[in-house]
Amino acid sequence: MHCVRLALSSRCFVVSNYSRVCSQLVSIRKVMSSSRPKIFVTRDDFPGIELLKEKAEIEVFKGTQPSKDEIIAGLKGKQAIYCSLNDRIDKDVLDACKDSLKVIGTMSVGVDHLAWRLCFERGIRIGYTPIILTEAVAELTMALLLATSRRLFEAHNEILQNRWSSWSPMWMCGPGLHEATVGIFGFGRIGQEVARKLKAFRVKKIIYSRFSPGEIENDVGAIKVDADELLKESDFLIVLCSLNENTQHFFNKDRFAQMKPSAIFINVSRGGVVVQDDLIDALKRNVIKAAGLDVTTPEPLKADHPLLALPNCVVIPHIGSATYKSRNEMGEATSQNILLGLEGKPMIHEWKG
Numbered sequence: 001m002h003c004v005r006l007a008l009s010s011r012c013f014v015v016s017n018y019s020r021v022c023s024q025l026v027s028i029r030k031v032m033s034s035s036r037p038k039i040f041v042t043r044d045d046f047p048g049i050e051l052l053k054e055k056a057e058i059e060v061f062k063g064t065q066p067s068k069d070e071i072i073a074g075l076k077g078k079q080a081i082y083c084s085l086n087d088r089i090d091k092d093v094l095d096a097c098k099d100s101l102k103v104i105g106t107m108s109v110g111v112d113h114l115a116w117r118l119c120f121e122r123g124i125r126i127g128y129t130p131i132i133l134t135e136a137v138a139e140l141t142m143a144l145l146l147a148t149s150r151r152l153f154e155a156h157n158e159i160l161q162n163r164w165s166s167w168s169p170m171w172m173c174g175p176g177l178h179e180a181t182v183g184i185f186g187f188g189r190i191g192q193e194v195a196r197k198l199k200a201f202r203v204k205k206i207i208y209s210r211f212s213p214g215e216i217e218n219d220v221g222a223i224k225v226d227a228d229e230l231l232k233e234s235d236f237l238i239v240l241c242s243l244n245e246n247t248q249h250f251f252n253k254d255r256f257a258q259m260k261p262s263a264i265f266i267n268v269s270r271g272g273v274v275v276q277d278d279l280i281d282a283l284k285r286n287v288i289k290a291a292g293l294d295v296t297t298p299e300p301l302k303a304d305h306p307l308l309a310l311p312n313c314v315v316i317p318h319i320g321s322a323t324y325k326s327r328n329e330m331g332e333a334t335s336q337n338i339l340l341g342l343e344g345k346p347m348i349h350e351w352k353g
């Protein structure tokens, strides 16, 4: 008869046969695995989730966009959520999981989809992904600026419609960036990187406005102006602010009316900074010349949306950070933020308000 002693937390068991030892070990393993953190992941194609699988029990939503009820159901008993800017984590969601949720990891720089003040009150930590995507979003902003001002999609469509009859002197002309005054609304990391890239286009002047007081040290000689001057002076106005109570619906009928009729409006921030019907009206009545939008309300936009019928509006589907490098690194950082947050350690990037 085999006699095996198994020591476990100061207790000592004596078991009489090998198979009983095995069954004890299985149950110990079960206890250990149930102490692994539980994480809800809101879609199955997030980069970086392999990292979570190694260290946690994860439940992955099968599909691409859980509804609020599905988020609440998925979060039941979970200590963390891996989400994106599509997933609204509001008071209802936080109330429903108030006994378990400790960490939110969002694969985005924007946090406007999160009731983050309430999270702070409840001690829920938020990991996000700034810096990683700065270059990608700044690059995309330049692409949108050029696509809109030089009418790339409109011109391509002319070919598709068989309207390219000959080279023609004034056909498909648009304003150039050279010698233009470019206004940047929201001069954070991405705004400053766009300003650096604009220098290479030899623009006349870069002006910016932001809500925080004081000028920002910048290596491109951008000049701080108030919002009224920015609206009036800009040949190109690029919106790169975050969405918050100061910026929500900032660009409305009156603000478009302050802009030059030749102005090009670019939004790579959030659809919510614009009263979209006012923008549509301004574009239809040529209050401003054109708009380039990476963000809209709602997202996704249906193909029959009035914005898409405007020849002077370029719309792309929120792809600001969509380079392979940026998205992969954002995913890795999100997983690491979550694991570090659950371990009570400093995150790579933690949103502190």
Ligand SMILES: O=C(O)C(=O)CO
Pocket (backbone or CB within 6 Å): 085, 107, 108, 109, 110, 111, 133, 137, 269, 318, 319, 320, 321
């Ligand atoms: O990460 C974000 O918040 C973005 O919107 C990137 O385009």
